[in-house]
Amino acid sequence: MKTPLAWYNLAHHKVRTVAAVAGVMFAVVLIFLQLGFRGTAEKTASLVYEALEFDILIRSSKTGRLSQSRPFPRLRLNQAASAPGVEGVSGVLLNYFRWQSARGATRPILALGVFPDSPTFSNEELQAKLRLLTSPKFLLIDRASRAEFDPANGKRFGDEDIGTEAELDRRRARIVGHFRLGTTFDADGMVVLSQDGFRRVQPGWPSGHVSLGLVRLAQGADPAAVISELRRRFAEQQAVDVDVFTRDEVIQRERWVWLWQQSIGLIFNMGVAVALVVGSVIVYQVLSSDVTNHLPEYATLKAMGYSDGFLSRVVLAQAVILALLGFVPGLAAAQALYFLTARGTGLPLDMTAARVVGVLGLSLVMCIVSGLLALRKLRGADPADLY
Secondary structure (H helix, E strand, O other), X not given: OOOOHHHHHHHHOHHHHHHHHHHHHHHHHHHHHHHHHHHHHHHHHOHHHHHEOOOEEEXXXXXXXXXXXXXXXXXXXXXXXXXXXXXXXXXXXXEEEEEEEOOOXXXXXXXXXXXXXXXXXOOHHHHHHHHHOOOOOEEEEEOOOOHHHOOOOOOOOOHHHOOOEEEEOOEEEEEEEEXXXXXXXXXXXXXXXXXXXXXXXOOOOOOOEEOEEEEEEOOOOOHHHHHHHHHHHHHHOOOOOEEEEEHHHHHHHHHHHHHHHOHHHHHHHHHHHHHHHHHHHHHHHHHHHHHHHOHHHHHHHHHOOOOHHHHHHHHHHHHHHHHHHHHHHHHHXXXXXXXXXXXXXXXXXXXXXXXXXXXXXXXXXXXXXXHHHHHHHHOOOOHHHHO
């Protein structure tokens, strides 16, 4: 039976090994958190688009991300409505209003203005509750809106808030229902009003303009052909004020903007890199120190006929053991932090199997690279130094 030399080396210096495992654990937790927040940013970036009912989206060419939507003439929707393959169109107004609760809580909230009788949302609960918007003074609020918006129970909006009033940009409005979409990094809360209610709160909204144009296609219609026709029509009218996207295109574009153009996505990407560097340095220091302290023993093994390849495998085996020992508690700690963060913020921070496998792979790579760097000292184990 072969002697587990790599394990014995680690077990012999318990304090040093515990420090290395703690370093790997720290790196694993940090990687999990950064990837979790990155995944949340990606998931919530398209939250509103995924809740809307459309096959093709028309929006202003000046729009960067959803929250920066700019108004464009409703005339573009009329031009799209008569295109072959189009079943129907509807417009959505979008802006941030200043929310002030009856108890004085004040903060910005994302507001959508819709026609209650139009098929605006793919979210069935929300679409069904649009019928409650029978007055410009009525609104629906997202149950996931943060507690800072001052719900009656102090935690989440629900039935007990129906009938209560708040102010949107100093205009009184009444909550008549609630729905569930979720918060994003861009919006801590959301309300839905009728378009008359939206313009009541913001009377300066450009007349005859909308923020988003939702185009629904007839069954069997080719989205690419319809988009080509819409672009042709807009070009003939010299309508350079709008862009046209399929559903998948606009969702992927929104996610790309958040992950690669916004600072928040770049911070999370850099956080993963920093975690890998920190973990690699800690593991390298431990393995390098271990190799240095055992150079006479390694030299003896060489004199006995053991190859450099065998000794290298011992060091790399130590690296893999450290990766596994640090990964397990790191996963448990990250899961607990995911739960606490999701409960406190309302953000969809979920531990996925793909992420677990990915972080395990990154941990192994991190430790193996550190082991490979430590092997440089192993080459100094010269049997001649023993005599």
